[in-house]
Amino acid sequence: MKRRSLTAATAAVLALGMTCALGACEGTVPTVKAPTSAASATPDLTEAQERQIRTDLLATIKECNDTKDPTNLAQAMSGPELEIRTSELKVAQKNGNLDPKTTIPDDLTQTVIPTDNGWPRAVFSITTTTEDQQSERLLVFTQGDARENYRLWGVTRLFQGAKMPKFTVPTIGSQMGHEDDTNLVMTPKEAVTRYADVLQHGTKSQYAGDFDADYFRDNLTQLSATVQQGMERNKGTQEQTFTPVEGQMQVMRSSDGGDLVVAQIDSVWTRTAGEGRESQPASDAERAIFADGKATSTMKATYVNVIALYVPPEKSGQKVQAVGAERQVVKVEAV
Amino acid sequence: MNDGQQEETRAPRRHPVPSRHAKIMRGIVTPIFGLLAVTCIVFGILNQTIWKPSREITAVAHVGDTRYVIVDPGVLDLVDTLVDMRAEAASVTPAANGASTVDDTATDDANAGDAAKEPQTCIAITSPKDASGWLAGEPYTRVTGLDTWSTLSTVKEKAQGTASASTQQVAFADSDMWADTSCGDGSASLRLSDAKATQVAIIDFGGDASDATISMHWTRQSVPDFAMPWYFGGGLCAILAVLSASVFAMDPESRRNRFAKFVKPREKKEREEETTTITAAVAGTFASLKPRKRPKSADGKPRGRHGRHAGAAAPESEDGPQIVDPMSRNLVAEQARHADDGPARTSSSDASSDEATSVITPEELQAYFARLVEETGPIPVVRTDTDETPDTGDNGGTSDDDGAAEDADTVGGTAENTVEEVVENTDRAEDTDTSEDTAADADTDVAQATVTVDTADDATTKENE
Numbered sequence: 001m002k003r004r005s006l007t008a009a010t011a012a013v014l015a016l017g018m019t020c021a022l023g024a025c026e027g028t029v030p031t032v033k034a035p036t037s038a039a040s041a042t043p044d045l046t047e048a049q050e051r052q053i054r055t056d057l058l059a060t061i062k063e064c065n066d067t068k069d070p071t072n073l074a075q076a077m078s079g080p081e082l083e084i085r086t087s088e089l090k091v092a093q094k095n096g097n098l099d100p101k102t103t104i105p106d107d108l109t110q111t112v113i114p115t116d117n118g119w120p121r122a123v124f125s126i127t128t129t130t131e132d133q134q135s136e137r138l139l140v141f142t143q144g145d146a147r148e149n150y151r152l153w154g155v156t157r158l159f160q161g162a163k164m165p166k167f168t169v170p171t172i173g174s175q176m177g178h179e180d181d182t183n184l185v186m187t188p189k190e191a192v193t194r195y196a197d198v199l200q201h202g203t204k205s206q207y208a209g210d211f212d213a214d215y216f217r218d219n220l221t222q223l224s225a226t227v228q229q230g231m232e233r234n235k236g237t238q239e240q241t242f243t244p245v246e247g248q249m250q251v252m253r254s255s256d257g258g259d260l261v262v263a264q265i266d267s268v269w270t271r272t273a274g275e276g277r278e279s280q281p282a283s284d285a286e287r288a289i290f291a292d293g294k295a296t297s298t299m300k301a302t303y304v305n306v307i308a309l310y311v312p313p314e315k316s317g318q319k320v321q322a323v324g325a326e327r328q329v330v331k332v333e334a335v
Numbered sequence: 336m337n338d339g340q341q342e343e344t345r346a347p348r349r350h351p352v353p354s355r356h357a358k359i360m361r362g363i364v365t366p367i368f369g370l371l372a373v374t375c376i377v378f379g380i381l382n383q384t385i386w387k388p389s390r391e392i393t394a395v396a397h398v399g400d401t402r403y404v405i406v407d408p409g410v411l412d413l414v415d416t417l418v419d420m421r422a423e424a425a426s427v428t429p430a431a432n433g434a435s436t437v438d439d440t441a442t443d444d445a446n447a448g449d450a451a452k453e454p455q456t457c458i459a460i461t462s463p464k465d466a467s468g469w470l471a472g473e474p475y476t477r478v479t480g481l482d483t484w485s486t487l488s489t490v491k492e493k494a495q496g497t498a499s500a501s502t503q504q505v506a507f508a509d510s511d512m513w514a515d516t517s518c519g520d521g522s523a524s525l526r527l528s529d530a531k532a533t534q535v536a537i538i539d540f541g542g543d544a545s546d547a548t549i550s551m552h553w554t555r556q557s558v559p560d561f562a563m564p565w566y567f568g569g570g571l572c573a574i575l576a577v578l579s580a581s582v583f584a585m586d587p588e589s590r591r592n593r594f595a596k597f598v599k600p601r602e603k604k605e606r607e608e609e610t611t612t613i614t615a616a617v618a619g620t621f622a623s624l625k626p627r628k629r630p631k632s633a634d635g636k637p638r639g640r641h642g643r644h645a646g647a648a649a650p651e652s653e654d655g656p657q658i659v660d661p662m663s664r665n666l667v668a669e670q671a672r673h674a675d676d677g678p679a680r681t682s683s684s685d686a687s688s689d690e691a692t693s694v695i696t697p698e699e700l701q702a703y704f705a706r707l708v709e710e711t712g713p714i715p716v717v718r719t720d721t722d723e724t725p726d727t728g729d730n731g732g733t734s735d736d737d738g739a740a741e742d743a744d745t746v747g748g749t750a751e752n753t754v755e756e757v758v759e760n761t762d763r764a765e766d767t768d769t770s771e772d773t774a775a776d777a778d779t780d781v782a783q784a785t786v787t788v789d790t791a792d793d794a795t796t797k798e799n800e
Contacts, residue, residue, distance in 0.1 A: 008364065011367075015371055015572075027388060030414060030481065032407060032409040032479065032480040033409055044464075049511065145504070146469050147510070148505065149509065149510065
């Protein structure tokens with residue numbers, strides 16, 4: 001009797017349980033799971049998106065290059081690069097050819113995509129070398145607002161043999177830095193300001209010891225010395241001032257804790273000829289930009305410089321290293 | 336005498352009347368389980384066919400007075416990763432100023448003043464943070480999940496932040512932030528083959544939509560299998576039904592003994608019948624063993640106390656050999672007679688004690704002792720410590736397979752036990768596991784066992800006479 005009632009009770013429970021469990025033919029309506037915190041740390045772009053954005057921008061730029069018309073450049077460029085490429089196109093209009101340094105390869109060796117939620121955002125991409133074996137380009141794309149699109153903010157030609165810092169793979173994403181980042185040998189803003197001072201004063205700068213020698217600085221010093229020699233022959237003078245541009249700085253944090261800083265430094269090169277002579281443009285580009293201007297004894301050439309600095313972590317014991325630069329005259333005037 | 340035994344074995348079997356337990360199990364429990372099994376299987380078939388969960392799930396939401404709709408993270412892949420989205424707006428009031436307007440003026444100055452430009456409906460897939468950035472400062476409607484299988488749940492909210500004041504705004508469809516986008520006039524549809532929980536869909540009607548419909552259609556690649564549990568339950572009920580009709584319908588004690596011996600009842604009975612015939616044919620020497628291997632009556636039913644009390648054994652007396660009713664014995668007179676017998680009594684007493692441990696029907700005992708007297712004269716002391724002793728027990732030819740088996744073993748192991756000792760053992764057995772009626776009958780059994788031997792003595796005497 002006991003066993004029978006046990007069996008009956010088991011069967012009843014089993015039948016009832018199955019009926020209840022399987023009552024809903026479609027099953028229970030699924031509910032949305034709460035998003036995990038990891039979801040917010042995703043890269044802002046996929047590599048495919050970056051490729052698409054870059055391809056579209058370069059296509060627009062190429063159209064401008066082909067027509068040598070900078071009118072539509074603003075759709076694809078912003079910041080210092082817009083000024084530089086506009087000037088380059090003007091030069092090309094005069095000279096008939098676009099300077100080979102303006103070439104931007106289509107292929108990349110690396111892209112650095114941030115994971116930051118806010119705006120503005122910046123994507124750093126490093127191209128391959130050009131077909132004529134020019135050095136790699138560091139491209140900086142920025143998006144100023146959620147309702148804007150990415151545009152090419154800056155291009156620097158990386159120095160031969162420059163040692164670039166390592167970045168997290170784009171599928172994980174990197175963190176954007178800020179101009180006031182600490183735990184570095186100096187803040188990015190200080191680094192740019194001091195580097196401008198070093199460019200201006202050379203080895204006489206109080207910050208000269210903070211920076212490793214680099215191709216850009218050496219080249220500029222050499223050019224300045226050459227011009228200085230000519231000026232001294234006719235008792236003229238020259239002066240070049242470098243001024244960082246406020247707000248025109250993009251910072252990306254590398255995986256070793258350092259910052260890669262790309263910033264705009266404007267420079268004004270004032271040359272005054274002596275003995276009643278006229279001061280002439282110092283290069284083909286200056287001449288093209290000066291165009292039909294009336295030369296006087298004093299010529300003032302304004303340059304846009306885009307420099308890429310690697311600011312290492314504070315305890316690394318390294319100096320700040322310039323890894324790339326671009327320089328283009330944008331304005332030449334006789335004063 | 337052999338003829339008599341063969342006659343006994345050939346006696347027509349009678350189907351015993353089923354016990355109440357068997358009736359309940361076979362008449363009530365088995366049909367219930369059978370019905371449950373059929374029901375489960377029917378439900379299983381229904382769940383596999385007409386009630387099969389649909390592969391196509393379509394959920395719809397109606398929204399109004401909104402320009403933007405956000406499908407929350409986790410909703411796109413809520414049912415399956417393959418999802419088709421469709422957004423349709425019955426009427427849209429073009430925005431006074433907005434991204435599309437800015438873009439129109441920027442890209443197409445000639446047509447900037449034209450009102451002919453109809454607002455486009457666009458769907459885009461992006462990350463939650465990009466969607467939030469686009470919607471900063473804008474009111475929007477959230478699709479938060481499924482209310483039912485056919486209804487999407489929605490909530491109206493206003494995004495944090497301030498609306499963009501950039502002069503470089505682009506049209507919704509042209510934004511770089513969208514991983515995938517689709518636009519159309521008045522309606523747009525987008526198919527995602529691998530929706531992820533981290534993705535959101537953002538819908539822009541191009542202006543305030545007064546009556547818009549958002550539909551999401553999932554194609555389930557795997558539907559829940561509700562049929563298999565029903566089949567499983569049906570199979571279980573079917574097995575229980577079969578067990579209820581067979582094993583569970585058996586008397587619990589006889590089932591226990593049967594399984595304890597690991598012998599099928601039919602095989603055992605047949606072997607016993609065969610053994611009986613051979614033993615009878617070869618020699619009477621084995622006659623003492625024979626009864627011990629005959630735990631059952633000719634009809635195959637255990638001659639348990641239940642059967643006897645229920646009167647099931649009553650017809651047996653008509654066909655089989657004469658039953659000696661030990662209860663009708665005058666024990667006092669027999670004891671007096673045994674006292675007169677002198678030395679013979681001792682051996683007889685020993686024999687009776689020994690015989691009390693074997694399962695021997697009175698008829699067999701009669702036949703045996705008659706033959707023995709013919710051949711040898713004096714009655715020998717019967718040895719009981721055979722290999723069958725533990726099994727055959729000592730129920731004195733009254734029953735063998737019933738619940739008294741355990742106490743019977745106890746008694747059988749001690750040939751010289753007195754009746755009092757047996758009663759004590761029986762009491763112990765009662766404390767352990769035998770049923771009430773078994774314990775109650777223990778005294779009677781022992782008494783019967785003791786007296787049966789005496790009866791055999793009498794029978795021998797009669798035959799000698």
